[in-house]
Amino acid sequence: MLTMIKGPYLQWPTEESMTFMWETSKPATSRVEVMRAERIHSGYQGNYKQPEQILASAENSGYSLIHQLTVSGLEPGTIYFYKVYSQNEQEAAEAGPFPFKTAMLPGEPFSFTVTSETGGYSGFDITGGEINNSIFAQMKKYRPDFSLFIGDIVNDRTNYADWDQYFFSPGKELLQDTPSFSCLGNHENGGSWYYDFFAFTAPKNYYSFDYGDAHFIALDSTDFINNDTYPASSGKFQAGNAQYDFLVQDLQNTSAKWKIVYFHYSPYVSGGYQVEALRALCPLLEQHSVDLVLSSHTIVYERSYPLRSGRLDFKDGIVYVVAGGAGAMPEWLLPKREWFTSQSLAVPHFLQVAVTPQQLEIRAIDHQGALFDKFSIFKDMDGAKKYI
Template sequence: MLTIIKGPYLQWPTINSITIMWETDIPSSSKVEIYLAERIHSGYQGNYKKPEYIVTAVCDESFRNIHSITIEHLLPGTTYFYKIYSENDKSEVEAGPYPLKTAVGRGVPFSFTVTSETGGYSGFDQTNGQLNVDLFAQMQRYRPDFTLFVGDVVNDGKEYADWDKYFFGPGRDFMRTTPFYSCLGNHENYASWYYEFMGFAPPKNYYSFDYGDVHFTCLDSTDFVKKDSYPFSQDELRPGNPQYDFLIRDLQAATAKWKIVYFHYPPYVSGGYQVEVLRQLCPILEEYEVDLVFNSHTIVYERSHPIRAGEIDFDKGIVYIVSGGAGAMPDWLLPKRDWHTSQSLAVPHFVQVVVTLEQLEVRAIDLEGRLFDTMQIRKNADGVKMIL
């Protein structure tokens, strides 16, 4: 009997396209149908009438286990419903309908969430995985447009079973309706499964995308700082390194009002596993006026003061946030905060970011839904920044 064992899940939303992926236990064909539903005052799936009108359908008759279908020619910031189908010579399976939303365009507010360590915390987790289930459920209550995972989503990326145990299994309901992006952490362990399961732009370990008024840049800090030289560099942080050169080109070309960069190893954290060599990237981030940097690796929450040139600068500084979200390791914090730390707490959490043209609002939320830290970055039409 043909069975869907992962997904469906959503990848790489743009203003007019989205990719839908899933995995079956037996090689089979792939098909996605997209429906446009009528919005009503009450009723089916969040005040939408049961979808009946098919907008488009895309088929791939080749047999495979990991399925990936990109739907194009959609409208910006629009809610659709989708159904997936797989079939082989002996059986067939379908799932849906589930809602999806395309990316919003410039000038339209949106929100996203950030977390990590769903697998990295597994060796310390006494809940037998319930913490991950609760974390995904709590994020779902905030209905983000998408989510960033800042690495270590599995315990060992080379173990096939880990991808379902720590990530796709606990996040199944959430990922059916919420696209996600991820960067490589050390627990992904350079695994090929990351590249097979993720629908990001090549080379997949680093990439960038625009969403609304934000330009996002994903880096692979495990490539900059190799396992055999961690926490020091092997001279990869220099011109001529493909990823280093990509970062400069990417930020030079970005035209969005806000810039956010994310990668796993933290250059600033008042705790264990700070990787100071990555501060070599900071002059580039400062030159191209990055606003926020998200990291993980240390399984705590920490927000820095705005930093520029190794000092606190409330006018032009960058805020670094460690969202080691799926676990809480208070023993990993230093006895006292370092100079760069504004707020820090070791609790299971995620971060919600609400974006408008004039403001980024960052909210740190624990597993029970309690707000325990907040920050606003405001920027006027001339690009003058104020951090509150």
């Protein structure tokens, strides 16, 4: 039977387009239809009329297993519905309608969630995936505009089944109406599925995007660390290395109000698996006024004080948050916190981040929905910061 075995799921939201992906059980064609979302007091999906009017579509008559189509010409920050279709000579499959929202323009508030380790924790997980299900369900309640995954979303880089078990199956409901971004964790690095299942801009292991007033940069920290001598540096923090050059150029070219950088290994965490060599990136990030660095790898939550030049700096420091999310390894924490640790707790969790032109508001929420940390960075018109 022809069925959709992954997704549909959303990728790469822009102010005027969305990319739709899904996987079918057999090779088949691809088609997506985007429909107008008309508000009413109550009705389909709560407050919308049954979507009927097709505004745009895209299709590929060639056969494939993994399907990827982009629909452009849409309005920014707008809700639409979509349906996807696949068929071969004998059978047809379809899914939807599901809602989606295009990216916000600068000046418009938005929110996103952050987690990681949906697969990285699997080797320790005695709950059989319950934590992953809870984390995805809790994140969905916050109705994020998109969701970041900071790596190790699968356990075994070469195992195709992992992608369904740890990510696409528990994440199905969230991912079908919420675009997702990820970066390469050590558990994905060296396999091809990350490249097949995500529609990031090439080379995919590092990229950047804008959303509202924020500029996001995803880095491949596995490439900055030598695999054979982990956690030693690979010596690539220098001009001439493609990823390093990309980072320098990208930071130079953005004028976004907020700069958020995410990569898998943690430069600051008061626990095992800290990768101190990555602090070599900090001077560059400081020079370009990055506000927030997100990492995972150590399966705990930890938030640093604002840091600059290796010291606390409450005027212009970068806050480093370890969102080692979908799991918890309390035994990986050191007996006591480090000098840079503001808050730290080993509980399964995700972050909910609300972004406005003046404020970055970050909440850490556990897998049962309880808030256990909250902080804000305020920035005035001149760029002066306040941390609360």
